[in-house]
Amino acid sequence: MQQIVDFILELEKLKAVTRKVRPLGLDRYENSAEHSWQLAMLAFSLAPQAGSPVDIDRVIRMLLVHDIGEIDTGDTMVFVEEGLKERKAGELGAVTRIFGRLPEPRGEELMSLWREFEEAQTPEARFAHAVDRAMPVLLNLANQGQSWRENGISYERVVARVRPPVQAGCPALWDYLAPRLEEARGKGFFGA
Amino acid sequence: MQQIVDFILELEKLKAVTRKVRPLGLDRYENSAEHSWQLAMLAFSLAPQAGSPVDIDRVIRMLLVHDIGEIDTGDTMVFVEEGLKERKAGELGAVTRIFGRLPEPRGEELMSLWREFEEAQTPEARFAHAVDRAMPVLLNLANQGQSWRENGISYERVVARVRPPVQAGCPALWDYLAPRLEEARGKGFFGA
Numbered sequence: 391m392q393q394i395v396d397f398i399l400e401l402e403k404l405k406a407v408t409r410k411v412r413p414l415g416l417d418r419y420e421n422s423a424e425h426s427w428q429l430a431m432l433a434f435s436l437a438p439q440a441g442s443p444v445d446i447d448r449v450i451r452m453l454l455v456h457d458i459g460e461i462d463t464g465d466t467m468v469f470v471e472e473g474l475k476e477r478k479a480g481e482l483g484a485v486t487r488i489f490g491r492l493p494e495p496r497g498e499e500l501m502s503l504w505r506e507f508e509e510a511q512t513p514e515a516r517f518a519h520a521v522d523r524a525m526p527v528l529l530n531l532a533n534q535g536q537s538w539r540e541n542g543i544s545y546e547r548v549v550a551r552v553r554p555p556v557q558a559g560c561p562a563l564w565d566y567l568a569p570r571l572e573e574a575r576g577k578g579f580f581g582a
Numbered sequence: 583m584q585q586i587v588d589f590i591l592e593l594e595k596l597k598a599v600t601r602k603v604r605p606l607g608l609d610r611y612e613n614s615a616e617h618s619w620q621l622a623m624l625a626f627s628l629a630p631q632a633g634s635p636v637d638i639d640r641v642i643r644m645l646l647v648h649d650i651g652e653i654d655t656g657d658t659m660v661f662v663e664e665g666l667k668e669r670k671a672g673e674l675g676a677v678t679r680i681f682g683r684l685p686e687p688r689g690e691e692l693m694s695l696w697r698e699f700e701e702a703q704t705p706e707a708r709f710a711h712a713v714d715r716a717m718p719v720l721l722n723l724a725n726q727g728q729s730w731r732e733n734g735i736s737y738e739r740v741v742a743r744v745r746p747p748v749q750a751g752c753p754a755l756w757d758y759l760a761p762r763l764e765e766a767r768g769k770g771f772f773g774a
Contacts, residue, residue, distance in 0.1 A: 423616035
């Protein structure tokens with residue numbers, strides 16, 4: 391039991407990992423713990439629109455754990471390609487340490503979910519990536535492009551990073567986003 | 583698709599619902615969205631210790647939705663019995679409105695999970711309640727009783743509200759908490 395308690399208290403640190411988007415109507419930045427919760431809810435709601443049939447419970451579990459490596463590395467916008475290899479190594483180190491606190495087989499189960507997400511090969515992982523990539527877009531569309539403008543992210547960069555995974559995992563969601571991103575361009579929601 | 587987007591943006595409001603516990607090491611109060619994420623992780627980790635065998639994926643789904651009614655009512659400490667009936671009616675109104683935004687059968691599925699948690703009759707709902715009730719205790723034990731001291735909650739009130747649901751849903755967790763709560767009393771972690 392003490393191992394489980396140590397694990398869950400270590401997860402406290404994900405509440406301190408801030409992202410670049412602000413929750414609608416709030417001044418602060420979003421943290422990766424509440425983001426993970428919202429992704430699970432979006433995945434559940436969107437499951438019938440997944441590109442291939444998915445085991446939605448595995449998608450939910452995957453989304454709940456996929457950001458835990460940020461406890462050591464912090465969150466980095468998907469547009470930052472520099473240092474990617476080092477960040478991924480840091481995240482792997484973090485989850486190895488953190489999931490390793492749990493009694494087996496629980497620790498290995500979480501590790502395997504985390505790896506499945508990273509490898510992005512199964513229908514579940516591809517759907518999870520679509521959801522993860524689309525959520526900040528939905529927030530920015532509702533928020534006058536707040537994190538795009540604050541970080542100088544152009545329309546082209548958003549489309550280049552969002553379209554492939556969203557189209558692969560949830561084509562209907564891309565069909566929804568595409569005209570709205572174009573419209574947002576006209577409204578000046580993007581950075582230079 | 584627009585219904586799903588409206589739903590997920592409505593859920594933004596749970597990130598603004600603050601609780602009485604502060605995340606470890608942070609000055610701000612915890613919000614109900616990150617709390618829901620952490621409960622799902624605790625339930626997953628603790629599942630082998632549940633009082634009866636449970637469908638852990640249903641427990642996780644239940645914990646992800648159980649606080650959504652607070653979008654209209656706010657969070658209230660479990661020790662506050664006054665106004666309980668009105669709060670519960672307010673939460674029911676909120677989830678009826680919010681889940682009702684989703685296309686069927688998704689909306690009804692969430693409603694049914696929310697109701698199952700509220701009724702606390704199934705092994706899954708009882709285990710979910712144990713996890714929900716224990717998590718702030720674990721934080722307070724690690725936090726010098728911050729929310730108990732700030733709100734004048736005595737040892738006796740904590741035991742009275744925590745012991746029955748935790749013992750019913752996860753007896754091993756109560757066995758872990760009981761001596762630590764006594765020890766915390768000796769250290770002055772409780773309010774008057």
